[in-house]
Amino acid sequence: MIAQMASFATVDGIGKMNTQFGSLNAAMTSNQALQASSLVGRDVLVPGNEGMKKATGGVAGMVKLPQAVDGAVVRIENGQGQILRTIDLGAKSAGDHRVEWDGNDENGNPMPEGKYNVRVSGLIAGKSQEFEVSTYANVNSVLLGNGDGNVMLNLAGFESPVKLAEVLEVGNADVSTVSKG
Numbered sequence: 001m002i003a004q005m006a007s008f009a010t011v012d013g014i015g016k017m018n019t020q021f022g023s024l025n026a027a028m029t030s031n032q033a034l035q036a037s038s039l040v041g042r043d044v045l046v047p048g049n050e051g052m053k054k055a056t057g058g059v060a061g062m063v064k065l066p067q068a069v070d071g072a073v074v075r076i077e078n079g080q081g082q083i084l085r086t087i088d089l090g091a092k093s094a095g096d097h098r099v100e101w102d103g104n105d106e107n108g109n110p111m112p113e114g115k116y117n118v119r120v121s122g123l124i125a126g127k128s129q130e131f132e133v134s135t136y137a138n139v140n141s142v143l144l145g146n147g148d149g150n151v152m153l154n155l156a157g158f159e160s161p162v163k164l165a166e167v168l169e170v171g172n173a174d175v176s177t178v179s180k181g
Helices: 004-037
Strands: 043-047 049-053 057-063 068-077 083-092 094-101 114-124 127-143 150-153 169-172
Touching: 043 150, 049 127, 057 068, 057 114, 057 150, 068 094, 083 094, 083 114, 094 114
Parallel strands: none
Antiparallel strands: 043 127, 043 169, 049 114, 057 094, 057 127, 068 083, 068 114, 114 127, 127 150
């Protein structure tokens, strides 16, 4: 009889603890959403090579190089994969490197507003290799997710929201003053 009473007390305690964890999770999600709301109107760096070009200016991002690279080249492509511009970066050391495109094609003509792919390749030990690129996007709004504790960001030009946890950097994507590249 005493063992049964102890079991009931344990089950009741676990139930109360689950309720308290649920409340803690809701409070943390609310706090994250409040913090994320300060990102609205700002640029964030997110994984992926797709960047949104505004009517003026270009696209900025970061490339992660696992080791030193010879002959690094940035390729800007439209949605159909047509190369609009190539930018020679030359030799680069291992690490993260900012990549900027001024929004013009090879002939210096401004490209229209829209989505563009930023691809980076280079030579490692004489073999051509593609590298991971992340691009900046402007935060339009914040979503609380679907009760799973994830705070989501609606980004300009993105069809689906991005998790706040995927943001790599809050920074400046303004390339309107870039004179080359």
